[in-house]
Amino acid sequence: xxxxxxxxxxxxxxxxxxxxxxxxxxxxxxxxxxxxxxxxxxxxxxxxxxxxxxxxxxxxxxxxxxxxxxxxxxxxxxxxxxxxxxxxxxxxxxxxxxxxxxxxxxxxxxxxxxxxxxxxxxxxxxxxxxxxxxxxxxxxxxxxxxxxxxxxxxxxxxxxxxxxxxxxxxxxxxxxxxxxxxxxxxxxxxxxxxxxxxxxxxxxxxxxxxxxxxxxxxxxxxxxxxxxxxxxxxxxxxxxxxxxxxxxxxxxxxxxxxxxxxxxxxxxxxxxxxxxxxxxxxxxxxx
Numbered sequence: 559x560x561x562x563x564x565x566x567x568x569x570x571x572x573x574x575x576x577x578x579x580x581x582x583x584x585x586x587x588x589x590x591x592x593x594x595x596x597x598x599x600x601x602x603x604x605x606x607x608x609x610x611x612x613x614x615x616x617x618x619x620x621x622x623x624x625x626x627x628x629x630x631x632x633x634x635x636x637x638x639x640x641x642x643x644x645x646x647x648x649x650x651x652x653x654x655x656x657x658x659x660x661x662x663x664x665x666x667x668x669x670x671x672x673x674x675x676x677x678x679x680x681x682x683x684x685x686x687x688x689x690x691x692x693x694x695x696x697x698x699x700x701x702x703x704x705x706x707x708x709x710x711x712x713x714x715x716x717x718x719x720x721x722x723x724x725x726x727x728x729x730x731x732x733x734x735x736x737x738x739x740x741x742x743x744x745x746x747x748x749x750x751x752x753x754x755x756x757x758x759x760x761x762x763x764x765x766x767x768x769x770x771x772x773x774x775x776x777x778x779x780x781x782x783x784x785x786x787x788x789x790x791x792x793x794x795x796x797x798x799x800x801x802x803x804x805x806x807x808x809x810x811x812x813x814x815x816x817x818x819x820x821x822x823x824x825x826x827x828x829x830x831x832x833x834x835x836x837x838x839x840x841x842x843x844x845x
Contacts, residue, residue: 611706613669620663648677664694681721688714688731712740726753730763737770759791780804795825811841
């Protein structure tokens with residue numbers, strides 16, 4: 559009986575974690591319909607099943623998500639890009655990457671950054687591409703696009719690490735892609751732990767270790783991790799939110815309420831505030 563309750567509880571927490579990802583990485587309009595599926599590591603690990611989507615396909619899909627005026631601006635930039643060559647083509651790719659980012663469409667933006675990195679292979683360019691691919695992976699609700707973005711991120715960070723084997727940013731990014739399905743999760747965890755050993759205040763690596771602890775049901779470890787992040791690195795709204803989910807999963811409702819309210823205060827997001835108000839009300843009724 560206890561095991562069944564804990565299993566259900568873990569599933570609820572994973573759903574909350576997925577929602578939290580949208581709360582802090584997407585615009586408010588994206589909160590209306592949160593992700594319906596949790597990450598599927600086993601499926602993502604099978605790269606032969608990962609779709610090979612072209613830049614044209616992804617850009618065309620993204621145009622359906624922006625205004626017609628913005629779409630026309632993109633088309634003009636695309637035509638200039640197609641007619642350019644050499645360094646000018648790379649400069650146009652950079653412009654398109656920034657334009658798509660300004661329009662909050664990280665998938666086509668990442669692909670243009672990949673074009674730049676392929677044309678001018680450098681640590682900075684591959685890190686930029688990898689981080690943008692991870693952002694697209696986190697933000698998309700498209701089950702076909704998600705594994706494609708994760709694989710692209712993995713490739714970008716692999717190339718970045720090949721250029722500089724000491725880069726903690728490259729190790730962190732690569733570790734995140736592995737934890738999310740591109741290899742044995744513990745291999746990715748080991749990479750993230752190596753980063754933290756070298757840089758104890760690395761926010762990105764610490765956050766992902768904490769998130770993995772929640773997803774794997776190690777809530778006590780998650781609490782220690784997020785409390786350390788808040789006190790020693792940076793008190794962010796998402797750190798408090800994940801801390802709250804860990805407390806909630808262990809039935810420590812008072813601590814969960816405090817953490818949720820701190821998240822609400824720091825985020826100052828109307829949609830998040832509404833969500834947290836409902837969560838707090840539910841937890842108070844359980845007392």
